[in-house]
Amino acid sequence: MIESLRLMSVSLNFINWMLAFSPVLVVLIMMLGFHWGGARAGGIAWLAAVLVAALFFGAGFELLAVAQIKAILLSLDVFLIIWMALLLFHIADEAGAIRMIGRALPGLTEDRVMQSLLIGWLMVTFIQGMGGFGVPVAVCAPMLVAVGFTPIQAVAMASLGDTWAVTFGSLGTSFQTLMAVTGFSADALAPYTAVLLGIAAFPSGFLVAVIGAGWKSWKKAIPPVLLLALVMGGVQYLLATNGMWTLGSTGAGVVGLAVGFLLLRLPVYRNHTQARPELSLTDQGEDQGKSVWLALTAYAVLVALAFVVNLIPPVKAFLSQVQFSLDFPAVSTRLGWVTIAGPGRSINIFGHPGAILFYTCVISLIVYRSTGYLTAGSLKRILGRVRRSGVNSSLGILAMVGVASIMLHSGMTYLLAEGLSLSIGRDFYPLVAPLIGALGAFITGSNTNSNVLFGVLQTNSAELLHLSVPLILAAQTAGGSVGSVLAPAKVIVGCSTVGLAGEEGVVMRKIIGYGLIPIATVSLAAWLIHILR
Amino acid sequence: MPVIEKLPSGKQKKNVDARAALLIIQILLPFGLYFSLRWANQAPAMVIAALFVLSMVFVTWLG
Numbered sequence: 001m002i003e004s005l006r007l008m009s010v011s012l013n014f015i016n017w018m019l020a021f022s023p024v025l026v027v028l029i030m031m032l033g034f035h036w037g038g039a040r041a042g043g044i045a046w047l048a049a050v051l052v053a054a055l056f057f058g059a060g061f062e063l064l065a066v067a068q069i070k071a072i073l074l075s076l077d078v079f080l081i082i083w084m085a086l087l088l089f090h091i092a093d094e095a096g097a098i099r100m101i102g103r104a105l106p107g108l109t110e111d112r113v114m115q116s117l118l119i120g121w122l123m124v125t126f127i128q129g130m131g132g133f134g135v136p137v138a139v140c141a142p143m144l145v146a147v148g149f150t151p152i153q154a155v156a157m158a159s160l161g162d163t164w165a166v167t168f169g170s171l172g173t174s175f176q177t178l179m180a181v182t183g184f185s186a187d188a189l190a191p192y193t194a195v196l197l198g199i200a201a202f203p204s205g206f207l208v209a210v211i212g213a214g215w216k217s218w219k220k221a222i223p224p225v226l227l228l229a230l231v232m233g234g235v236q237y238l239l240a241t242n243g244m245w246t247l248g249s250t251g252a253g254v255v256g257l258a259v260g261f262l263l264l265r266l267p268v269y270r271n272h273t274q275a276r277p278e279l280s281l282t283d284q285g286e287d288q289g290k291s292v293w294l295a296l297t298a299y300a301v302l303v304a305l306a307f308v309v310n311l312i313p314p315v316k317a318f319l320s321q322v323q324f325s326l327d328f329p330a331v332s333t334r335l336g337w338v339t340i341a342g343p344g345r346s347i348n349i350f351g352h353p354g355a356i357l358f359y360t361c362v363i364s365l366i367v368y369r370s371t372g373y374l375t376a377g378s379l380k381r382i383l384g385r386v387r388r389s390g391v392n393s394s395l396g397i398l399a400m401v402g403v404a405s406i407m408l409h410s411g412m413t414y415l416l417a418e419g420l421s422l423s424i425g426r427d428f429y430p431l432v433a434p435l436i437g438a439l440g441a442f443i444t445g446s447n448t449n450s451n452v453l454f455g456v457l458q459t460n461s462a463e464l465l466h467l468s469v470p471l472i473l474a475a476q477t478a479g480g481s482v483g484s485v486l487a488p489a490k491v492i493v494g495c496s497t498v499g500l501a502g503e504e505g506v507v508m509r510k511i512i513g514y515g516l517i518p519i520a521t522v523s524l525a526a527w528l529i530h531i532l533r
Numbered sequence: 534m535p536v537i538e539k540l541p542s543g544k545q546k547k548n549v550d551a552r553a554a555l556l557i558i559q560i561l562l563p564f565g566l567y568f569s570l571r572w573a574n575q576a577p578a579m580v581i582a583a584l585f586v587l588s589m590v591f592v593t594w595l596g
Contacts, residue, residue: 036596037596039552039596040592040593040596042592043593046589047589047593050586064582065566065570068563068585069563069567072560072563072564075560387549387553391549391552391556392552394556395552395556395559395592398556398560399589399592502596
């Protein structure tokens with residue numbers, strides 16, 4: 001979000017720390033305590049952030065204005081993805097794809113554990129490999145609903161299934177950022193990062209399974225989760241430590257899906273004895289005569305285009321020629337926190353993940369229209385639904401990103417992390433390092449932004465405390481990976497595609513409770529590695 | 534019928550329209566703010582900022 005920051009003098013004490021934390025506290029209280037939606041809670045948190053920044057952190061008019069304008073650029077970057085993901089989803093839904101997935105998957109397995117894992121964990125991991133900021137949740141949550149999970153279960157499962165895959169997802173953007181801001185090479189950072197995320201894969205998959213199939217299924221869930229976590233974590237480790245970290249999550253997702261489908265050959269995971277008549281393949285309803293494969297064209301095209309655009313350099317270079325950004329002046333608070341001049345978020349107009357989704361939408365519309373899967377009035381219905389789902393979510397994201405940007409520009413976010421890092425001694429710092437990463441990602445909604453914000457702080461803290469810097473940085477980005485999925489901005493994206501817009505507070509309450517488990521696992525693993533080194 | 538559609542009532546439809554208008558306002562106002570600041574026009578910048586704050590209050594009120 002911010003290209004470069006420099007701290008001059010911000011006094012760190014408990015009152016300042018609590019003041020800096022207050023906008024986050026407002027979001028948590030309103031969403032978790034009062035079940036407010038993202039837009040309403042974000043709006044009041046934004047007003048709180050402006051007041052606290054102006055009254056207690058010395059933010060002036062120009063600083064607040066610059067922070068908000070940068071927030072709009074970042075929000076536009078996110079809106080492109082959300083609106084296009086919603087468009088793709090509603091096109092596929094109107095064509096019958098989502099209903100048909102809902103009927104086809106029980107044909108492969110009636111086992112709720114395996115259904116949960118296949119969509120909520122393996123497919124989410126695979127999609128995270130190629131596209132970020134909520135795309136995996138936006139795509140997979142509706143599929144889970146179609147299979148018969150409740151919307152709240154669906155968002156929680158897809159979000160938690162994504163927790164371990166973010167750092168090496170989106171072609172390794174967060175990891176690349178960590179290297180760039182700290183100056184450490186992939187050789188130094190990849191081993192610890194891949195190990196911590198591999199360990200986080202187990203609670204991630206386990207939670208998806210028990211949320212989907214119920215806690216009574218925990219014994220049944222452990223063998224496939226353990227096997228798949230080992231396989232996916234191992235593949236990610238091998239790719240990351242051999243220079244192919246850009247494909248860490250994609251490769252893990254592909255191999256995970258292959259092993260997952262192989263597991264379905266075992267009678268215990270096919271479980272056809274529990275057939276549910278309402279999902280029978282013979283009950284085709286309005287989709288009578290349609291081909292499942294043709295209905296899935298939208299998602300096949302998405303995967304193909306994502307690979308082509310991201311993995312063929314000339315195509316990527318061609319589409320990256322037009323970028324939109326704005327230049328900003330240096331701004332500073334009266335307390336001495338300086339944000340250096342530079343460009344804001346750059347939006348790659350034709351190579352943006354949202355643009356890839358748009359190309360997919362156009363191709364899918366043509367295919368579905370020419371095959372009769374969409375009728376004359378379909379497009380109007382689709383656009384109406386996209387508008388209804390997208391508007392409220394976008395208002396929430398705009399407010400949340402504004403809060404994050406104001407906190408960053410007034411030095412509040414840095415003060416939060418500094419307070420955490422300085423109050424913890426050497427022995428326990430590895431326990432706290434992932435929490436700092438998670439906090440940054442929770443506030444900004446992004447693992448990448450958390451690494452930008454706290455990469456240098458974590459490096460300095462590790463050096464001062466004579467700790468392994470690569471281990472602490474790995475803990476930072478692994479914590480950021482989990483924290484980004486729990487962020488209000490991302491939960492809003494997930495809720496928008498399953499008809500839960502405005503009810504994000506209920507979903508967040510569920511997700512945050514479960515999300516503490518993978519964060520605690522990463523913290524414990526980092527601490528154990530520190531002790532055993 | 535799609536899998537997860539919620540059909541809007543008349544009041545909800547009005548709400549969606551109001552929110553859509555607010556969203557457009559909240560996206561466009563900061564660009565006006567940017568160019569006002571760039572051209573060193575403090576007065577229009579203040580007016581735009583005030584409108585933006587009002588729009589955020591309205592978002593909170595609308596729920």
